[in-house]
Amino acid sequence: MSVTVCIITRDEAAFLPDCLKSILQLTNDVVLIDTGSMDETLAIARDYGCKVFEVPWQDDFSAARNYALEKASGEWILTIDADERIHMLMSQTEFNSFLSTTEAKAFKVPVASYIGSTPRNETTFLDERIILFRNDPEVRFQHRVHEDLSESLYRRYGRDVKIDCLPMRIEHLGYLDAVVENRQKHQRNLRLLELEIKENGESPWINYCLGVEWSSCKQWEKALQPLKRVVDQAKGAPFWTLAAYTLAYAYLQLGMLQQCMDVSERVLHVKGEFYTEFALLKSVASWQTYSSLAELLQVFTSHNSLSPEDYYAFVLAYQKLVYRMQLGYIGHEAE
Known part of the structure; x- marks a missing residue:
């Protein structure tokens, strides 16, 4: 089965060689669209043999x-x-055999986005994204930023379209601090999201993306309204749980502890994905004393290595401890 890889670029010389090296284990058919x-x-x-097309941004x-999809022949x-x-x-042989027998129309993969100053396993944000799909002229991306295929797939194949998990993972370096x-990514994304809203109005997906961008900028108050709209109005959306988690975390950062616990409890009640993460988040919001929090921190720091989930819980706990100390919320029993 033939596969065409599609990439869009602009000033990606620092990253592109490693990306293309990873692609060559899969295919040498690469369409690259450069926007300036x-x-x-x-x-x-061109050195790597990509089919290069230049278009204005x-x-x-x-x-x-x-x-890029228009130029893909696979x-x-x-x-x-x-x-x-x-x-x-x-292996590539196993992969080709896998594609030749599957009934799926598209595949999603886990994406590990590194955050912080350097790429370390303990500082990753885990997400899933549809990256592989059948070449079909009716399947196209939509939205100016945080572009998405899912609605196009639903229109083409119906809401019960078969989207499977792919035996592959993606490592993403684009959210490292430097x-x-x-690239001033957050400023660019916020501007494009505002353009999207002016042109097409609000939608659960755009509100979710807007809330995530404001959260990434640590503008917690601005993140609340769009995220709350998703949580209150779009419970069936595939990104609802992530929206709820981001909202609960924003409440925690603002010291709105009861609201943080309330949102966490809503998700815990349905026992869906990220159940453990919400249980931890609710626990952090409900800790009342320095001694109980310090005890948890001691447990975490006593481990030589932490999973991403445990590391995130540690960070949450530490931030909460500092917050309570700064605002004088530490009780006398902790002294």
């Missing part, structure tokens, strides 16, 4: 991605960014 690079991106792409990621299309790397969990600051 001033560095060595185009030369690197239109403040629209979906437009650029959909142009039976399957895989979309990836230059600051991402593919890690295959099977990258975000250099």
